[in-house]
Amino acid sequence: MKKILTLFACAALLGTACTDDANDDGNRHRTYEVAVQLVYPEGSELTATEGVEVRMTNSSTGTVTTAATDAAGIASFTLTEGIYESTATDRRSVDGYTYTLNALQSNIVISSSTWSEGMTVSLNLVASRAGQILIKELYTGGCQKDDGSGTYQFDKYMVVYNNSDQTARIRNFCVGMTGPYNANASINNYVDGRLVYADAGYTPSICAFWYLAKELVLEPYASASIALCGAIDHTVTYTNSVDLSHVDYCTYDPEVFTNTSYYPAPSEAIPSENYLKATFYGMGNAWPVSVVGPGMFIFSTGDEDPHAWGQSVDNRYYFPGKENNQVYACAKIPNEWILDAVEIFGADNVAESLPRFSTELENGYAVLTNYQGYSIYRNVDREATEALAENEGKIVYGYALGTTDYKGAQSTDPSGIDAEASIRNGAHVVYLDTNHSGNDFHQRARASLKE
Template sequence: MLKNTQLFSFLFIVILIVSLSSCKNEYDNLFQTTIVNVQLNYPEDFETVENVIVTLTNTSNNTTFIDSTNSNGTVTFDVPLGLYQASVSETRQVSLNSYIFTGSTNISVSESYENSAVTTIDLSVSKSASILIKELYIGGCQKDDGSGTFRQGQYMILYNNSVSSVSLDNLCFGMVYPYNSNSTNYFYEDGAPSYETENWIPAAQGIWYFPDGVNLASGEQIVVAFNSAIDNTITYSQSINFANSEFYTTYDIDVYSNELYYPVPSSSIPTSHYLSAVKFGSASAWSLSVSSPAFFLFSPQGETPAEFANDVNNLGYYNGSANQGYTKVPNDWVIDAAEVYRQGDDNLKRLPAAIDAGYIVHTNSQGYALYRNVNKEATLAIPGNEGKIIENYSGGTTDIADGSTDPSGIDAEASIANGARIIYSDTNSSTNDFHQRRKASLRH
């Protein structure tokens, strides 16, 4: 009996040794580590920065290793053998734009992998505006006595769609000739504006710019009254009340002196919230179209708004008229834009596709506003938005000719009031990015 036990023990040890030997290579691969160097390669004109997160993921078991780059854009990992994917996504704020750098590559870390090898990730870049035109209210509303339209009280709302706080220093806005999309366009040659191939657009009559020191935190907005910055609801109940200390207004009475457009703003608006203007023609008011403006935001580079706008080398005259001056704004300076078409008319495109590839149709005189659509996927992905998003949006105008609504189905204003953080659509096309809202958001 003892001999049998000894024989059994001997056989067990032999089997164990054979098993361990057969698994040796597997265990060696599991615990053997190798140095992996990853270098980020940025597109031309973008500098390399440090502390960019790079993720190395084992494609077999999803084990991840995370580290950040040094000042040379290099990061070093010490990982077991295996097949990995190295990936990076960096968001960088430059002036009023966000730049998103992305890239990935596969790395096979085998026994023959050299520790001195360097794997390069070529990054691609996409640009998006940090500051967006969230809303344009331009068409006016019906007077209470039914006698016509009150056309003053136009406004815009700007929104910080990015994850960082943004300074509005150097932020300007303007409009393109002709004021209305159905008007004769003297820039048109061979079916397109002549400036389209010259990479600039004309800022008609004048520009407005913000005072220094205005900052907008992530997810915050700013209201700018274009004219009649008072409580207009006292006279016209369907209009807008601008008597709010947080609002801003285009009021530079030494430049634009028309008191019909520019009565003294409400005392609730501090004078530090007045924007400044530079004009190029003889108009007494910066008159934004009530039906179909081509409106845009821009930021001069390397000079102040006043320096740029007062440079005679940038000036031109629409249809040769000294009363209709404009300044040439480079396409690269444009932050955001909205091409608006007049409902029921033949319209001509004024903004080139590089700035706005689409348009949004507007019906004026009814109190409607042009409102930015919600980026549903990005909004739902935000941590903390659970339970705060209000859907089944019904504020559009699909029941009228050329009406529209937000395809996301999210009620942005109700969701914001419920504590949600909204990300708005930014596809470089007003067709995709805007809809016509039945009631301006400032009329809750």
């Protein structure tokens, strides 16, 4: 999920003429000690740090001089007279987002007639924020039983992914589900054709949400699998299902949700510290992820305690006409906390379905044909993936796991890249993130955890 914001800052360049030095041509040129101070947005978590590269480019000669900032955000140069362009780029990862801050200032004149101690040059520092952690895959539609006697739906999972080249560290990582459970439900979130909370700055999380008590850490371009129910090997009973006995994390809180069909005791291979716990404010003995088409999202409460926050009645939301009915109780999740969201419509009821996310978060929908063992899988950003120098010779093309969608057309990854095969081949995959599930995802014929 990408969000763009503009931050304004300035950089102070302090110069004092110091010496006349000889250069390679034997001539003497006056040089100046120039300090470049990067100033970060007031009140932001993005403060000065050591090691940010600052570049000073002589506009006449093209000579580039670089220096790294110290802990106070100051880079020091010794420069000859001339006209310079100053640039700097700082990249940070904070609670599941990546921030890129770029600074550019041209026509900096350094000469005895124009430069004096204490001069400052203001820089507009533009920062872009992108979701560092994405939902890579959702498997929620279930599968056919081996003997054809019916369907099986207690094997749901999610895969999240670090879509960046920086380590992700997320405090109070959470998984939520917006309502109604199915996008075609008769519960009305709309008034005069408009989502009632479209401009409210929050998204309702129905029934409960799950939180991880420890920090979620993901290395660059790494995945983490999360069993949403049944952290066991389901293929022992149904070969069409998936083995969730070796997932990285699972939802399991038997003191809150007692339904053992959804939550059998997890596999011993999953450490108990990797169990996500529930903050519950609705009704029911399980967290009923839709097999038709859920609206799923991941978020971080940051400094807020997720359980206490979720239990607070001040943060409660009810569907219109269902006020104070606990069956329809939701928590208001601030949109600024949401790292990624995926809207899914069921293939049999697309025409009757309505979006459950505001356009700030999501502008489209993916389509799921349930009970076929299919998953909703994120498309590869081909240009960005091919641009990584380390991927040379490692990308696998000829992706062949697309399916026929509800219109009879092919649903597949338009990049043609087989993401999972490429990852196994050592490639770093960059996935699409346009905030439009219809563009960002396709229906995969075989859940990736079956490979």
